[in-house]
Amino acid sequence: MSEPILYDEVPYPGHPYTQTHPDRLATMATLFGLDAPPPGTSNVLELGCGDGGNLIPMAVNMPAARFVGIDISAPAIARAQGIVAALGLANIRFETVGIEDYDPPPASFDYVIAHGVYSWIAAPLRDRLLAVASAALSERGVAYVSYNTLPGGYLRQALREMLAFALAGVDEPAERMAAARAVLAEATTLWPGGQGLERTLGGQARMLHEQGDPLFLHDTLAPVNKALYFAEFATHAGGHGLQFLAEAEFTEMQIRALPENLQPRVLAMDTVRREQMLDFYKQRMFRQTLLCHADRPLDVEPRPERLATLAAAGPITATPEEDTDRVAFTGSAGSRIATAQPLLVEALERIAAAWPGAVRIREVAGGESATDEALALLCGALLPAFAANLVRLHVHPAEVSVIPGRFPRVSPLARLQARDRTLLTTARHTVVHLEDDLGWRLVGLLDGTRDRAALLAEIEPTADREHANLARDIERSLNTLGRLALLLPGDDEPAG
Numbered sequence: 001m002s003e004p005i006l007y008d009e010v011p012y013p014g015h016p017y018t019q020t021h022p023d024r025l026a027t028m029a030t031l032f033g034l035d036a037p038p039p040g041t042s043n044v045l046e047l048g049c050g051d052g053g054n055l056i057p058m059a060v061n062m063p064a065a066r067f068v069g070i071d072i073s074a075p076a077i078a079r080a081q082g083i084v085a086a087l088g089l090a091n092i093r094f095e096t097v098g099i100e101d102y103d104p105p106p107a108s109f110d111y112v113i114a115h116g117v118y119s120w121i122a123a124p125l126r127d128r129l130l131a132v133a134s135a136a137l138s139e140r141g142v143a144y145v146s147y148n149t150l151p152g153g154y155l156r157q158a159l160r161e162m163l164a165f166a167l168a169g170v171d172e173p174a175e176r177m178a179a180a181r182a183v184l185a186e187a188t189t190l191w192p193g194g195q196g197l198e199r200t201l202g203g204q205a206r207m208l209h210e211q212g213d214p215l216f217l218h219d220t221l222a223p224v225n226k227a228l229y230f231a232e233f234a235t236h237a238g239g240h241g242l243q244f245l246a247e248a249e250f251t252e253m254q255i256r257a258l259p260e261n262l263q264p265r266v267l268a269m270d271t272v273r274r275e276q277m278l279d280f281y282k283q284r285m286f287r288q289t290l291l292c293h294a295d296r297p298l299d300v301e302p303r304p305e306r307l308a309t310l311a312a313a314g315p316i317t318a319t320p321e322e323d324t325d326r327v328a329f330t331g332s333a334g335s336r337i338a339t340a341q342p343l344l345v346e347a348l349e350r351i352a353a354a355w356p357g358a359v360r361i362r363e364v365a366g367g368e369s370a371t372d373e374a375l376a377l378l379c380g381a382l383l384p385a386f387a388a389n390l391v392r393l394h395v396h397p398a399e400v401s402v403i404p405g406r407f408p409r410v411s412p413l414a415r416l417q418a419r420d421r422t423l424l425t426t427a428r429h430t431v432v433h434l435e436d437d438l439g440w441r442l443v444g445l446l447d448g449t450r451d452r453a454a455l456l457a458e459i460e461p462t463a464d465r466e467h468a469n470l471a472r473d474i475e476r477s478l479n480t481l482g483r484l485a486l487l488l489p490g491d492d493e494p495a496g
């Protein structure tokens with residue numbers, strides 16, 4: 001999010017972003033009436049892909065899809081290429097090239113991703129980014145572009161301008177970060193005692209102060225950090241023949257949090273106006289927008305029946321409510337739905353039991369013998385559960401083994417990541433950190449060739465506990481890996 005040379009000097013560690021995954025892009029497209037290409041066999045392009053932290057796990061988990069990542073930073077691309085070589089991946093290619101010089105064949109990619117790039121490059125490059133995305137996108141393809149938005153962005157803009165003023169003439173990255181943190185530390189001691197805007201700024205200053213070096217340098221202290229109104233972004237995209245499809249997070253599009261008297265007026269607005277008004281109401285700072293070709297007909301509202309082809313997943317806990325026949329279902333980040341509707345109760349219980357795997361919605365409604373009525377009822381009930389972020393919907397659900405089989409296995413990427421014990425990428429395109437040494441050791445060994453006896457034999461010579469306890473702890477640890485979506489299916493037979 002600054003001069004490319006800075007990314008060479010201070011690396012920006014890559015990360016898998018679930019909201020950029022072709023599965024998410026295709027799911028949102030399905031909901032809004034666009035029949036996007038199946039992710040598992042699609043062509044995917046990432047612009048400003050950094051060290052491939054987002055794209056490589058996709059390539060590992062979708063071997064029949066093809067991936068291209070481009071970035072202007074040669075060291076970042078070299079790191080990505082190193083991992084590709086170590087994993088022997090044949091379906092992904094990285095190239096050191098700037099967006100300004102990149103000319104993909106027309107309509108050659110079904111999904112185009114640009115995360116954390118648009119707001120951090122100069123105006124002509126922002127234009128070029130959308131031009132490339134539009135030209136590269138196949139007929140029914142979906143592009144993902146994230147960017148900073150106004151009016152929420154004004155708060156951080158105020159802080160960035162203070163830092164730019166205070167840091168004038170300080171150029172060396174480490175010095176800039178130290179000086180900026182000192183300014184923010186002073187501000188955070190002053191402001192919390194204040195009122196109104198000072199108080200709010202105090203909270204923001206504290207958050208910036210706590211950012212890790214890569215984010216702090218490349219985002220907060222970036223020379224270019226453009227926040228714009230959503231309506232301006234939509235106009236910019238429109239100039240390149242692209243239209244707003246949806247936000248990558250469906251929850252972000254909901255108007256339920258608005259006062260009831262306001263909701264009908266907001267609902268009556270056209271999509272761009274509604275989304276812009278939501279940004280004013282919510283003071284939104286950041287968007288993750290999905291775009292498609294402007295000539296594609298779309299639904300303004302998702303039609304529930306479209307859920308019939310999807311799968312549902314969610315880390316849900318069911319608790320029967322006292323003195324009622326309702327069951328309360330809670331998910332991550334406080335999402336909650338209480339219902340007595342038998343079909344929905346059964347569906348959510350099955351979804352909960354399958355986590356981190358997913359269940360096909362048609363299957364839950366009765367499979368082959370599902371009546372149209374049951375399916376419609378279930379789809380109608382699950383759409384609000386998706387809006388509330390209680391369930392996640394998938395066109396291309398992750399394949400996982402929830403209960404470890406005889407020859408448990410994790411992805412080759414997870415085995416590679418286990419070497420330096422920082423983070424592991426799950427089959428759900430998220431990251432986890434393991435707390436226990438045994439878990440890390442197991443991940444390194446789980447290539448699908450070892451059964452329990454072989455695992456025990458590998459670990460026991462250096463283990464700090466007795467045989468019986470170790471066998472029990474290995475089983476526990478394997479179950480944990482299963483719950484974390486690290487175990488892959490097909491683990492009842494030894495890997496060939």
Ligand SMILES: C[S@@+](CC[C@H](N)C(=O)[O-])C[C@H]1O[C@@H](n2cnc3c(N)ncnc32)[C@H](O)[C@@H]1O
Binds near residue numbers: 076
């Ligand atoms: C903040 S990082 C985001 C990296 C990655 N997309 C992510 O979200 O983790 C911005 C990336 O854009 C790259 N970049 C900056 N200017 C570029 C350009 N003109 N062409 C291609 N990549 C560029 C940087 O090298 C850097 O890797």
